[in-house]
Amino acid sequence: xxxxxxxxxxxxxxxxxxxxxxxxxxxxxxxxxxxxxxxxxxxxxxxxxxxxxxxxxxxxxxxxxxxxxxxxxxxxxxxxxxxxxxxxxxxxxxxxxxxxxxxxxxxxxxxxxxxxxxxxxxxxxxxxxxxxxxxxxxxxxxxxxxxxxxxxxxxxxxxxxxxxxxxxxxxxxxxxxxxxxxxxxxxxxxxxxxxxxxxxxxxx
Numbered sequence: 385x386x387x388x389x390x391x392x393x394x395x396x397x398x399x400x401x402x403x404x405x406x407x408x409x410x411x412x413x414x415x416x417x418x419x420x421x422x423x424x425x426x427x428x429x430x431x432x433x434x435x436x437x438x439x440x441x442x443x444x445x446x447x448x449x450x451x452x453x454x455x456x457x458x459x460x461x462x463x464x465x466x467x468x469x470x471x472x473x474x475x476x477x478x479x480x481x482x483x484x485x486x487x488x489x490x491x492x493x494x495x496x497x498x499x500x501x502x503x504x505x506x507x508x509x510x511x512x513x514x515x516x517x518x519x520x521x522x523x524x525x526x527x528x529x530x531x532x533x534x535x536x537x538x539x540x541x542x543x544x545x546x547x548x549x550x551x552x553x554x555x556x557x558x559x560x561x562x563x564x565x566x567x568x569x570x571x572x573x574x575x576x577x578x579x580x581x582x583x584x585x586x587x588x
Contacts, residue, residue: 386498387553390524391479395453396442397513400429403456404463405490409472421468422475443476453521455513456483458506461490470497480523482530484509495546498553500525502540512538525550 403426410427413420424431430441437444454473460483461469470493473481480500494501500523504512512521512532519533525547530538542550575582 385496385549385553388479388498388500388525388550390522390526391452391500392522393453393520394448394451395455395482395512395516395521396448396451396478397455397516398429398442399455399457399509399513401457402459402462403429405461405466405469405487406463408461408469409466414466414468421472425472425476447517450477452477452479453523454478454481455509455516456481457509458484460486462487465489467493467497470494470499474499482509482512482523495549498550500542500550502530502542504530504538504540508538 407428408426409421410424413424413427426441426443430437430443432438439445442448460481469490474497478499480502481494482502482504484506485503486494486501491501502523512530515521515532515534521533522531523529524531525542528540528542528547530540532538548554
């Protein structure tokens with residue numbers, strides 16, 4: 385998994401609430417496979433019925449081309465447990481999503497795919513969106529701070545284990561395996577304290 389320490393660049397203002405995973409990756413595009421996941425990411429918002437890109441959608445605007453930060457609405461990526469939604473967002477070059485709230489499964493999947501989700505109050509998101517046309521933002525995971533184009537800094541919180549995983553570029557399995565000596569020592573002591581548990585389990 386790609387490490388995340390910090391990212392700097394433009395932030396795409398997309399303050400639409402309740403964007404679900406079927407909007408991010410429509411099921412017909414999931415079934416299509418290949419590059420369709422990224423090409424048609426956010427299809428209902430980006431494409432007109434005739435298949436043309438809609439210029440009013442910030443995701444299509446030249447000012448935000450290759451922007452690594454997305455400013456999203458509340459309850460972002462709610463709906464079905466579709467990891468393809470995370471893959472599509474990453475495929476667009478986005479490394480950090482800032483929103484008031486997230487779908488739980490999507491939120492956890494972000495940390496397994498090198499994508500940082502940051503939860504901030506709605507009022508703070510509104511202020512960030514107002515600054516989006518002004519220039520570049522910075523998101524620093526080591527300091528847990530967002531810096532706006534005007535130089536204002538906003539602190540955010542991340543669970544320590546999820547922060548550690550992103551900083552090290554490890555998913556949850558790799559993070560667990562890195563603690564193998566601690567796990568083995570716990571098991572050794574536990575066998576001494578509760579040998580009957582291991583006898584019943586047939587693990588002696």
